[in-house]
Amino acid sequence: MDLDKHRNKNGTINGVSALSEFTGLGQGEVQAIFEQVKENNAKLEACQYHEFELHEQGPVVSRWKYRCVHCGGIINGSDYRWHELGRRTPL
Incomplete structure (x- = not known):
C-alpha cells in the first residue's frame, strides 16, 4: 500500500482513507468505528x-x-487482567 496517496496537505496520514484501503471496509464504516472507539474511550x-x-x-x-x-465502557480481557492486578493491594 502506498501511504503517500493518503497524505493530508500537512503531511499527516488520513487514517480513515488508509485503513479503508487496507481492510477493504468503506470509509464510512471506518469512520463509524473511529467514532465508537472515541466514545468508548471518553x-x-x-x-x-x-x-x-x-x-x-x-x-x-x-x-x-x-x-x-x-460508565458502560468496554475493555478487552488483557486490559481487564492488568486493571485487576493494579487494584490488588501489595502483599
Whole structure:
C-alpha cells in the first residue's frame, strides 16, 4: 500500500482513507468505528471507579470483553487482567 496517496496537505496520514484501503471496509464504516472507539474511550476516561463484569466471551480469554457497570465502557480481557492486578493491594 502506498501511504503517500493518503497524505493530508500537512503531511499527516488520513487514517480513515488508509485503513479503508487496507481492510477493504468503506470509509464510512471506518469512520463509524473511529467514532465508537472515541466514545468508548471518553466513557472510560470520565469514570471515577471501574467495576467490570463479563460482557462477551471470545475464543480466547484475552478476547473476552468486560463492561464497566458505572460508565458502560468496554475493555478487552488483557486490559481487564492488568486493571485487576493494579487494584490488588501489595502483599
